[in-house]
Amino acid sequence: MVRSLLDYCVSVWVPYKKGDIEVLEKVQKKATKFIPEIRHLPYRDRLKLCKLPTLHYRQVRGDMIEMYKILTGKYDADVKPMVTRVYGSTTRGNVLKLDKGRAKYDLRKGG
Numbered sequence: 001m002v003r004s005l006l007d008y009c010v011s012v013w014v015p016y017k018k019g020d021i022e023v024l025e026k027v028q029k030k031a032t033k034f035i036p037e038i039r040h041l042p043y044r045d046r047l048k049l050c051k052l053p054t055l056h057y058r059q060v061r062g063d064m065i066e067m068y069k070i071l072t073g074k075y076d077a078d079v080k081p082m083v084t085r086v087y088g089s090t091t092r093g094n095v096l097k098l099d100k101g102r103a104k105y106d107l108r109k110g111g
Contacts, residue, residue: 014059025055071098 015021032046033039047054053061069075070083084099 016057021055028055066101067098 015024028047028081029043032043032050032052035046035050038046038049041049054083065082070081072084086099
């Protein structure tokens with residue numbers, strides 16, 4: 001029940017700062033210590049026994065699900081973000097391959 005509150009709108013608000021991630025992960029660590037039989041085990045082992053994924057895993061999985069929805073047209077075309085696909089790639093892969101593009105570091109220079 002607690003994790004559903006923590007993960008609410010995580011696809012919009014992604015905790016990327018180390019402090020924010022640690023605070024969220026600390027809640028799950030504390031919740032797993034409430035089970036007396038596994039309280040003494042390390043955190044990773046408690047997660048395995050409770051069959052819980054880490055915060056990082058949940059974030060990556062959520063990002064992959066959102067990207068799949070965007071690429072397969074599950075969102076309205078007016079609101080979906082601009083994503084460029086790579087067509088005719090000579091390497092192995094799949095039909096959902098994306099173009100990384102290049103970042104502009106000189107945005108302040110003007111035109």
